[in-house]
Amino acid sequence: MEDYEELLGTLLEKLSPSSSNAAKITNAAATTTTASNDQTIPVGISNRHIHLSQDALDKLFGTGYQLTKLKDLSQPGQFASKECVMICGPKGMINKVRILGPVRPQTQVEILQGDSFKLGVKGVLRLSGDLSGTPGITVIGPNGSLEIPEGVIVAKRHIHMLPEEAARFGVTNGKSVAIKFDGPRGGTLTDVIIRAKANSGLEVHIDTEEANALGVTPGTKIKIIKSEN
Amino acid sequence: MEDYEELLGTLLEKLSPSSSNAAKITNAAATTTTASNDQTIPVGISNRHIHLSQDALDKLFGTGYQLTKLKDLSQPGQFASKECVMICGPKGMINKVRILGPVRPQTQVEILQGDSFKLGVKGVLRLSGDLSGTPGITVIGPNGSLEIPEGVIVAKRHIHMLPEEAARFGVTNGKSVAIKFDGPRGGTLTDVIIRAKANSGLEVHIDTEEANALGVTPGTKIKIIKSEN
Numbered sequence: 250m251e252d253y254e255e256l257l258g259t260l261l262e263k264l265s266p267s268s269s270n271a272a273k274i275t276n277a278a279a280t281t282t283t284a285s286n287d288q289t290i291p292v293g294i295s296n297r298h299i300h301l302s303q304d305a306l307d308k309l310f311g312t313g314y315q316l317t318k319l320k321d322l323s324q325p326g327q328f329a330s331k332e333c334v335m336i337c338g339p340k341g342m343i344n345k346v347r348i349l350g351p352v353r354p355q356t357q358v359e360i361l362q363g364d365s366f367k368l369g370v371k372g373v374l375r376l377s378g379d380l381s382g383t384p385g386i387t388v389i390g391p392n393g394s395l396e397i398p399e400g401v402i403v404a405k406r407h408i409h410m411l412p413e414e415a416a417r418f419g420v421t422n423g424k425s426v427a428i429k430f431d432g433p434r435g436g437t438l439t440d441v442i443i444r445a446k447a448n449s450g451l452e453v454h455i456d457t458e459e460a461n462a463l464g465v466t467p468g469t470k471i472k473i474i475k476s477e478n
Numbered sequence: 479m480e481d482y483e484e485l486l487g488t489l490l491e492k493l494s495p496s497s498s499n500a501a502k503i504t505n506a507a508a509t510t511t512t513a514s515n516d517q518t519i520p521v522g523i524s525n526r527h528i529h530l531s532q533d534a535l536d537k538l539f540g541t542g543y544q545l546t547k548l549k550d551l552s553q554p555g556q557f558a559s560k561e562c563v564m565i566c567g568p569k570g571m572i573n574k575v576r577i578l579g580p581v582r583p584q585t586q587v588e589i590l591q592g593d594s595f596k597l598g599v600k601g602v603l604r605l606s607g608d609l610s611g612t613p614g615i616t617v618i619g620p621n622g623s624l625e626i627p628e629g630v631i632v633a634k635r636h637i638h639m640l641p642e643e644a645a646r647f648g649v650t651n652g653k654s655v656a657i658k659f660d661g662p663r664g665g666t667l668t669d670v671i672i673r674a675k676a677n678s679g680l681e682v683h684i685d686t687e688e689a690n691a692l693g694v695t696p697g698t699k700i701k702i703i704k705s706e707n
Contacts, residue, residue: 362690363592374662374693405662427665433603433634436656436667438691461591462667462691464603 288418289470290408290428293323293452294460297364298347299334299388300357305397309334309390316350323450324409326351335389336360340369358386358401361458365403375402376442407442408453408473415445418473422446428453429474434464437474517647518699519637519657522552522681523689526593527576528563528617529586534626538563538619545579552679553638555580564618565589569598587615587630590687594632604631605671636671637682637702644674647702651675657682658703663693666703 306314316330330348336358343364357380365372370384385398408426415421422445429437438459453471460466535543545559559577565587572593586609594601599613614627637655639647649655651674658666667688682700689695 362693363686433669435669436665438665440662440664456691457592458687459691462685462688464591 288472290410290451290453290473291323292460292465292467292469292471293454294457294465294467295359295404295454296347296457297343297358297360298329298349299336299359300349300353301388302354302356303352305356305388305395306352308393308395309388311392314392316348316352318350322349323452325448325450332390336368337387337389338368338370341367343367355380356388356395356397356400358388358397359404359456360401361456362403363458370401372403373401374405376405376407376444377402404454404456405442406438406440406453406455406459407444408451409449410443410445410451411447411449412445414449414451415443420445420473426473428471430463430465430469430471432464434462436463438463441473517701519639519680519682519702520552521689521694521696521698521700522683523686523694523696524588524633524683525576525686526572526587526589527558527578528565528588529578529582531583531585532581534585534617534624535581537622537624538617540621543621545577545581547579551578552681554677554679561619565597566616566618567597567599570596572596584609585617585624585626585629587617587626588633588685589630590685591632592687599630601632602630603634605634605636605673606631633683633685634671635667635669635682635684635688636673637680638678639672639674639680640676640678641674643678643680644672649674649702655702657700659692659694659698659700661693663691665692667692670702 301309306316310332316332318328319331321328328350330350332348333345334348335342335344336346346358357377359377360368360370360372362372368386370386373383375383380400380402383399384401385396386401387394387396410418412422420426420443422443424443425439426441426443427437427439428441438455441453455465530538535545539561545561547557548560550557557579559579561577562574563577564571564573565575575587586606588606589597589599589601591601597615599615602612604612609629609631612628613630614625615630616623616625641651644650649672651672653672654668655670655672656666656668657670658664667684670682684694
């Protein structure tokens, strides 16, 4: 009887996923699956922020000023700087608006829809860089202020990915897709634009109002659930 | 030939929806359809606000104080008052929080999820009135301040309707449904709770973050698109 028990114990030990060999095999299989078939995309949540041109940075912080990196962002080379500015519209101001670096050819202010009422500046839904005909605003830094004639947008939600990731997800650059969020404040957001190009970090970008409305917290991962066009 | 043309003209005139009789008939049919089969529901957008008990109103504004109506709200008897208060958490304060009347048995503060970070008070998702175990906050009025031990919620989205309207929509009180928004920032919000009772005004209630995330403006109407449970 004791022999049987010992034999059974040995067999169970060999067969159990908690035995060291079985665990190794199981983990290896899981890793392989993740690398080739993972259809989830991490979500990045953006608060209001500003991108400055070097000319704007010179005016606001002093000639030849260089931004100080606070932390790297998910997109390669992009960073949050230690520096902030104030933005002022005809109805109000918002302080401590974070500057994201590096400098860009054109100054761009990304506000929340809710900010548009506070500032008295229309909230125009645009993809980053598509600034023609957007409202202007006054930006105030420690060295001076600057009135930009255009460049204020509410960022259109989008997904950064590499072209090979786009192929894996079955989407193409510029395509509009929907993404689904679970949880007690769940739902689906449509009109999410694919931005597929080299040197991208895979991430969905939504703003804090979108995140709060859907109960999204940092670390959330979503799936593309359907194609729209 | 001219007779044929005249006859054709008369026939077309009689058959066209733009002729006065045809228009009358068409409009009458449309009106009947609206009254009996309209499946759309207007959307009401709530900013942060507070409901006070009479005791709280006495403490904040003076003994026996009565709220002054600013405007009626969609729910019968409910109104926005002229009076506002300040709310203060451990990390910050928010001024000009509107009081909604009439007074209620228990003080309830409805904040936005984004406010929870500003105040340093946890944003707990609850239906109005379900306050057990929710965070407290300090409320400041012109006559004094008050620390409530609980009562701060982020309002769970819901739809007010009459029981007979619930029957028409094929839903029941307490049921969770989804609602769909169109437009360039469209999508679907799930976890919308039916609140069916007498003396209700038909309206979906979402907060400003939810409205901004979905591009919803006053006057928007939605449809219930599916049942969840």
